[in-house]
Amino acid sequence: MPERDAREPVTGRTPVLAGAGEKGRNAMARPAAGGRRSAAPRRIDAARARFIAGFLAAPVLLYAVYVIAPYAQAFSIALTDWRGVSASPRFVGLENFRRLAGDSVFWTAVGHNALLLVLLPLLTIAIALSFAFLLNAGGANGGGVAGSRFYRVVFFFPQVLAVAIVAVLFQQVFRPDGSGMLNAPLIALGLEPVGFLSDPGVAxxxxxGVLVWQAVGFYVVLFSAGMASIPREMYEAARIDGAGPGRLFFRITLPLLWDTVQVGWIYLGIAALDVFAVVWVMTPERGGPDHSTTVMAAEIYRNAFQYFRFGYASAMGVVLFFFTVAFAAAALRLSRRERVEY
Known part of the structure; x- marks a missing residue:
């Protein structure tokens, strides 16, 4: 076989180089095509963002006008001595807050709210969980007591009544004379009537008690709905293993219902900080006797609409706002736990 002359051009490389050049040109062209394809998702994302922004604009505007703006206005009024009538209130800075620090009545009200903050959620949730567990897991076969739907309606009934109506009803129940539902039997037995609303140690x-009575029915229904979603097989398997009602509640019901309990605790805590109507309607002196039942909301109302010290009342409102936010944040943080799935 004759040897190839060294001077003869190597023609075999030409197609390879040509092919490589064609592939290179195609490779250089691909990013441009990919850029055209990636532009379409960007246009879709922009359209989606405009669509979402259009639907959010009205709610955000309403929230800003009716929620954020009043808070901002209250914060600004708290820095003035506005009495509700002057067009140009005088700026006093933090003077209202310095006065609050030495206001013994206000701090008495804070103490009452703090006590309600602990006791109202604790008692309401404990009673509501007990009743809900009896309604859903009580009875002979563990399937709930007979007539549980009727009992739920009865428990929920106080929620139908306005808070002011509840206060008026219990004002009659606590009457110190023979017409009071609680004192009438005592008087009939020759015993001294109890000053449920007139005795500073009892009021x-x-x-x-009224606040717990008014709130417990709603949480019975709420917890019953949560318990109804727990599979019955879990209770049946635990009973086969010999678990009693106590173990069923603490090992199955409470862990699976913890998120609902957490929400209830926060709502009840906020209600304890904001309580007003029951105290204002039921008690003598609107928080008496001798400030034994006064709360922050009552002092805010009294200073604003009886003493016309709107700047001072707004400072109280600012303090109440930060107490409420701090409680909600602390409750969410401290009650956080691993979620149980089923």
């Missing part, structure tokens, strides 16, 4: 606990 606060009477208010707490």
């Amino acid at each position: 606060f606990w009477s208010i707490l």
